[in-house]
Each structure stands twice: as structure tokens, then as C-alpha cells.
Amino acid sequence: MTLLTVRGLTAGYGEGEVIHDVDLAVAPGATTALLGANGAGKTTTLRAITGMIARRGTVTFDGHDLAGLTSDQVARLGIAHVPQGRGTFAQLSVQDNLLVGALSRRDRSGVATDLDRCRSLFPILATRARSAAGTLSGGEQQMLAMSRALMARPRLLVLDEPSLGLAPGITRQIFDLLPLLRVEWDTAVLVVEQNANLALALADDAVVLENGRVAMAGAAAEIAGHDDVRRAYLGT
Ligand SMILES: Nc1ncnc2c1ncn2[C@@H]1O[C@H](COP(=O)(O)OP(=O)(O)OP(=O)(O)O)[C@@H](O)[C@H]1O
Numbered sequence: 001m002t003l004l005t006v007r008g009l010t011a012g013y014g015e016g017e018v019i020h021d022v023d024l025a026v027a028p029g030a031t032t033a034l035l036g037a038n039g040a041g042k043t044t045t046l047r048a049i050t051g052m053i054a055r056r057g058t059v060t061f062d063g064h065d066l067a068g069l070t071s072d073q074v075a076r077l078g079i080a081h082v083p084q085g086r087g088t089f090a091q092l093s094v095q096d097n098l099l100v101g102a103l104s105r106r107d108r109s110g111v112a113t114d115l116d117r118c119r120s121l122f123p124i125l126a127t128r129a130r131s132a133a134g135t136l137s138g139g140e141q142q143m144l145a146m147s148r149a150l151m152a153r154p155r156l157l158v159l160d161e162p163s164l165g166l167a168p169g170i171t172r173q174i175f176d177l178l179p180l181l182r183v184e185w186d187t188a189v190l191v192v193e194q195n196a197n198l199a200l201a202l203a204d205d206a207v208v209l210e211n212g213r214v215a216m217a218g219a220a221a222e223i224a225g226h227d228d229v230r231r232a233y234l235g236t
């Protein structure tokens with residue numbers, strides 16, 4: 001059983017194709033890591049899946065064919081995309097950023113409970129609730145961006161390089177959260193990450209892209225065990 005199934009995904013910008021014939025899957029509640037060198041096409045793959053750019057191929061989520069859906073419609077089906085560079089609303093308060101994440105929800109008591117849950121995951125979101133999001137540090141903004149995505153109660157969280165530019169301790173704090181998402185939020189994760197060792201240690205499955213094509217895919221533990229693969233594609 002899979003929650004997200006991607007088959008033959010091909011996409012790019014204008015005339016130029018960047019990713020070719022990409023297959024990947026995420027099981028319910030599981031984590032799939034999408035790995036590869038700079039420019040391999042990881043961000044483009046995520047954008048094509050969530051409907052931000054045109055694509056060929058099929059994307060099926062929770063029984064729905066996502067063909068022709070806008071990124072807003074994809075979000076409403078339960079996929080929350082945290083883009084590379086985070087995408088918080090800098091001028092809005094931390095609190096309002098979190099509430100924006102819950103705008104499509106009607107269950108007010110559930111929203112209140114989830115606000116509390118985000119604040120217990122990341123206490124800084126409570127202590128800085130009234131500060132403008134733009135005044136948070138990079139790591140704090142990443143915590144806010146992930147929490148805002150969670151406030152929509154997604155079935156799938158799509159994270160594009162959550163550790164980019166962050167100190168190792170903060171990266172650890174953010175990655176330690178991923179197993180909790182399965183247990184406490186019933187959320188699956190598709191994560192792009194430059195730190196392959198970190199991602200492979202946490203993910204169930206991994207897909208390695210090279211020049212826009214899948215070079216290798218399988219159980220994360222298996223890929224982590226192939227020293228030659230790690231050296232060739234992941235530089236570790
Ligand atoms: N908006 C765009 N317009 C044109 N080309 C783009 C655009 N965004 C990305 N590209 C190109 O597509 C290719 C893949 O880029 P992409 O951002 O998907 O790679 P990536 O694997 O996410 O890299 P990184 O690890 O550096 O984030 C690159 O050659 C890049 O220059």
C-alpha cells in the first residue's frame with residue numbers, strides 16, 4: 001500500500017526538461033528520502049509532484065489522480081509542501097503564520113489542540129508568538145515553516161532541505177521530529193536532504209537522483225550499506 005505513487009514523472013522549465021521518468025513512492029506514515037547532488041533535480045521533482053510546475057507522468061495520492069490539479073487543490077487533498085528557503089510570511093507574527101496553516105480547517109478545537117502540540121514540539125513558537133516571523137533565526141523559521149505545514153493536518157509533509165544552512169544541533173532537533181510525526185500526527189514525509197547520512201538513518205526508503213534520473217532506489221538501510229553508492233552519488 002502506498003500513500004503517494006509517482007510514475008514516469010518528467011518536468012522542467014520552459015523547453016528544458018530537468019527530470020526524466022522519475023518513479024517514487026511514500027507509504028502511509030512512512031518517510032521517503034530524495035537524495036542527490038546539487039542540481040540533480042530534487043526540488044524540481046517536489047514542485048512537479050505538488051502541482052507547482054507542469055509535468056508528464058502520473059501522480060496518485062490517497063487514491064486520487066492529481067492530474068490537472070493546482071497546487072492549492074493538491075494542498076487541500078492533504079499534501080503540505082515546505083519549500084526550500086522555508087516560505088514563512090516574514091511580516092506576520094509567528095502565531096498568525098501558524099493560523100494561516102490551518103485556514104482551510106473548520107474544527108476549531110482541533111486547531112487549538114494542534115497549536116498546543118506545535119508549541120510543545122518547539123517551545124520557541126510560544127515564547128515568540130507575537131514576534132514577526134522574519135525576526136526569527138534560520139533554525140526557528142524552519143521550525144515555524146514545518147509547524148505551519150502541520151497545522152493543515154496533512155497526510156503527507158513534503159520537506160525541501162529542512163537543514164539548509166542550519167547548525168548541526170538544530171538540524172538534529174528537526175530530524176528527531178520526523179519519527180514523531182508518524183506516531184503523533186499520522187503524517188508521512190517526503191524529504192529532500194543534502195546530508196545523506198542523516199536522511200538515510202531516519203528514512204524508510206530512499207531514491208537517489210543523478211542528472212534528473214533515478215540512479216538508485218530502495219530501502220534506506222540498504223542504500224546506506226552500499227559504501228560505493230554513497231561515495232558515487234552522495235559524496236559521503
Ligand atoms: N526556475 C527555474 N528555471 C530554469 N531552470 C531551473 C529553475 N529551477 C531550477 N532549474 C534548473 O533545474 C536543474 C535542477 O534544479 P533543482 O533545483 O531541481 O535541483 P536540486 O537537486 O534541488 O539542487 P539543490 O541541491 O542545489 O537544491 C538545475 O540545472 C537548475 O539550474
Ligand SMILES: [Mg+2]
Pocket residue numbers: 042043044084160
Ligand atoms: Mg533543491
